[in-house]
Amino acid sequence: MTETKIFETAAEANAFLDSLGGYVEPKAVTPLKGESAHEVAVGPVHAGVIEPGHFRFQCMGEDVYNLQIFLGYQHRGVEDAIAAADGNRSRQIALAETCAGDTSIAAATCFAEICETRDGKHPTDEDLRLRELLLELERVANHVGDLGALAGDVAFLPTASFCGRIRGEYLNMTALLCGNRFGRNAVVPGGMRVALTDEKKAKLAEWISRVRKDLDGALRLMFEEPTVLERLEGTGVVPKETAEEIGLVGVARRASAELQGDVLSRALVRRMEIDEAHARIASLLGDAASCRVTAITAPHTGDAASCRVTAITATHPGDAASSRVTTITAPHPGDAASCRVTTITATRHGDAASCRVTTIVVTVNAWRGPLVHAALFDPDGKLLRYKIVDPSAHNWQGLAYALRGEQISNFPICNKSFNLSYCGTDR
Amino acid sequence: MLKALFERLRQGFKTGAFPPAAPNLPPDFRGRPEIDSDITAEDVERAQSVCPVVGALSRDVEGAKLDMGRCIFCGRCAEVCGKIRFTKEYRLGVFRREDLVVKSGEHGYEPPKQTDPAALSLKRSLQLREVSAGGCAACELDANVLGTLAWDMGRFGIRFVASPRHADAIYVTGPVSKNMQLALDKTFAAAPEPKFLIAAGACAISGGLYERGNLPATPVLYIPGCPPHPATTLEALLRFTGSL
Numbered sequence: 001m002t003e004t005k006i007f008e009t010a011a012e013a014n015a016f017l018d019s020l021g022g023y024v025e026p027k028a029v030t031p032l033k034g035e036s037a038h039e040v041a042v043g044p045v046h047a048g049v050i051e052p053g054h055f056r057f058q059c060m061g062e063d064v065y066n067l068q069i070f071l072g073y074q075h076r077g078v079e080d081a082i083a084a085a086d087g088n089r090s091r092q093i094a095l096a097e098t099c100a101g102d103t104s105i106a107a108a109t110c111f112a113e114i115c116e117t118r119d120g121k122h123p124t125d126e127d128l129r130l131r132e133l134l135l136e137l138e139r140v141a142n143h144v145g146d147l148g149a150l151a152g153d154v155a156f157l158p159t160a161s162f163c164g165r166i167r168g169e170y171l172n173m174t175a176l177l178c179g180n181r182f183g184r185n186a187v188v189p190g191g192m193r194v195a196l197t198d199e200k201k202a203k204l205a206e207w208i209s210r211v212r213k214d215l216d217g218a219l220r221l222m223f224e225e226p227t228v229l230e231r232l233e234g235t236g237v238v239p240k241e242t243a244e245e246i247g248l249v250g251v252a253r254r255a256s257a258e259l260q261g262d263v264l265s266r267a268l269v270r271r272m273e274i275d276e277a278h279a280r281i282a283s284l285l286g287d288a289a290s291c292r293v294t295a296i297t298a299p300h301t302g303d304a305a306s307c308r309v310t311a312i313t314a315t316h317p318g319d320a321a322s323s324r325v326t327t328i329t330a331p332h333p334g335d336a337a338s339c340r341v342t343t344i345t346a347t348r349h350g351d352a353a354s355c356r357v358t359t360i361v362v363t364v365n366a367w368r369g370p371l372v373h374a375a376l377f378d379p380d381g382k383l384l385r386y387k388i389v390d391p392s393a394h395n396w397q398g399l400a401y402a403l404r405g406e407q408i409s410n411f412p413i414c415n416k417s418f419n420l421s422y423c424g425t426d427r
Numbered sequence: 428m429l430k431a432l433f434e435r436l437r438q439g440f441k442t443g444a445f446p447p448a449a450p451n452l453p454p455d456f457r458g459r460p461e462i463d464s465d466i467t468a469e470d471v472e473r474a475q476s477v478c479p480v481v482g483a484l485s486r487d488v489e490g491a492k493l494d495m496g497r498c499i500f501c502g503r504c505a506e507v508c509g510k511i512r513f514t515k516e517y518r519l520g521v522f523r524r525e526d527l528v529v530k531s532g533e534h535g536y537e538p539p540k541q542t543d544p545a546a547l548s549l550k551r552s553l554q555l556r557e558v559s560a561g562g563c564a565a566c567e568l569d570a571n572v573l574g575t576l577a578w579d580m581g582r583f584g585i586r587f588v589a590s591p592r593h594a595d596a597i598y599v600t601g602p603v604s605k606n607m608q609l610a611l612d613k614t615f616a617a618a619p620e621p622k623f624l625i626a627a628g629a630c631a632i633s634g635g636l637y638e639r640g641n642l643p644a645t646p647v648l649y650i651p652g653c654p655p656h657p658a659t660t661l662e663a664l665l666r667f668t669g670s671l
Contacts, residue, residue: 050567051562052560073606081636093479094636097563098565101564184501
């Protein structure tokens with residue numbers, strides 16, 4: 001499944017980037033009318049220590065007929081700020097890292113790979129190994145935290161308490177490698193600012209094997225507990241066809257494609273990804289020769305459809321006839337290595353030097369799903385536009401769908417099973 | 428039930444010894460910066476050229492200044508300029524904005540002590556209402572962490588509460604985006620008197636990498652960092668109420 005888009009002008013390429021979705025102004029709701037119709041409004045300030053967003057539960061009697069989600073409260077102009085900071089890469093990467101705090105490492109990786117593709121300067125295998133290690137730790141930390149929160153929401157406190165603490169252990173492992181619990185300020189274009197020393201490797205391997213036992217114990221309790229399973233199973237179902245139709249990505253897509261698409265499926269997918277990430281970490285910590293860094297950016301499913309942006313082509317602005325498309329790389333299902341960086345350069349008469357507008361699209365397999373960063377450069381290498389598509393942007397509709405026909409009381413577990421990023425969507 | 432008990436016994440008691448014991452910080456932790464008194468104008472310029480934040484590092488007749496209220500503690504300036512160092516000092520919380528500015532030649536830092544009787548009266552119970560206002564959620568996540576059993580902030584009587592009506596202080600994170608301005612103002616207004624405002628993270632203090640909206644009041648506690656380490660936050664809250 002390859003999608004190729006050819007644009008005649010930079011304006012069209014821009015319009016396509018716009019169509020990828022993102023910032024939505026909070027706006028008025030369509031009212032629901034009827035005898036048993038009522039609405040429950042929540043937010044933007046929520047009861048927990050979480051990000052702002054406004055939810056409008058439109059109910060018919062006890063059941064939610066429709067959930068309207070209003071975002072945009074977190075909009076602070078990350079993309080424009082990155083474009084405006086052209087020439088100051090330390091500022092640009094710091095801005096990218098603060099697009100969504102829980103996805104800092106994936107975002108920094110995206111930005112770095114765009115610069116590396118642009119400059120033709122690639123990091124060493126050792127640097128890539130550390131980058132991927134951080135990325136997998138980020139994945140585990142977030143999945144562990146979400147599974148704990150899910151247990152907490154169905155009042156199963158042992159796992160909630162254990163996982164809250166264990167998530168912190170993974171953040172501290174990240175801090176061991178680079179000094180920051182969220183992996184900030186470690187990735188830079190062309191490499192890493194810190195080295196993965198043998199001492200750190202040994203310490204991490206020992207630490208992770210110790211914590212892994214606690215984590216397995218905590219998760220086993222939750223997934224063997226009938227009262228937990230009873231609450232999660234069959235709740236918030238997004239069928240496979242619907243998931244495809246509304247274009248879900250990442251964990252949610254996988255839960256619908258491989259399992260039943262309910263809250264339990266999304267929890268199980270996270271547990272599977274925790275196992276996969278640990279296997280990956282073990283091989284990254286192993287012998288250098290036995291490990292090749294490839295999987296960093298492939299969508300976990302090996303399913304091209306779960307990776308939304310495939311190819312964007314910008315051609316010589318204003319002069320369509322003289323430009324010819326040369327390179328289009330699309331993610332290839334199942335082949336991790338081929339789903340890395342997509343560079344599309346339009347050249348004139350096959351002559352690379354005369355190329356005008358270059359669009360570089362990088363997809364990184366972040367913990368929620370494919371995170372896409374795209375940059376539009378002019379012939380002098382000036383950054384014209386920067387675009388970020390968080391996997392959450394595709395999945396909010398899935399959350400709204402999951403709640404249809406459910407009671408409002410099921411919202412917290414549906415929400416936690418997705419755990420979408422407000423700031424990543426709003427940017 | 429039995430399985431849960433066995434697992435609890437197997438995992439053991441996991442709440443950290445901090446405080447009063449020193450927190451377990453990572454080896455590459457970057458805390459309060461230090462600037463040598465002989466830093467030159469060229470040194471400052473070189474450091475500024477790699478600084479991601481506008482206005483974090485400056486220089487005037489008194490020497491060089493690093494504003495921890497803007498700094499994201501990336502350490503890039505220290506990488507290019509040997510006159511700037513990031514120490515392991517994690518006690519970064521202060522009660523006045525100007526105390527966040529580190530000047531060249533300052534050594535032997537001692538964090539400020541609380542003297543305000545209104546804050547001291549909250550020593551055994553401090554209820555916070557968190558408002559996330561346009562940030563990246565890292566500050567929120569590391570504030571949440573304090574509620575887990577690893578830090579167990581509740582043992583000091585500090586809690587995040589669900590309503591501003593129950594709060595002694597509003598704890599703001601994020602650069603106060605345009606769309607969150609009204610919600611933040613209303614939340615602060617909804618808290619009963621006497622009330623305090625706490626600004627956590629570079630964004631809430633100064634905007635950090637972004638431009639900040641308006642805070643509804645002058646904060647009485649500033650917790651710098653991007654995001655602040657949980658040890659920094661917990662120590663600052665305890666010192667704010669005079670518990671440390």
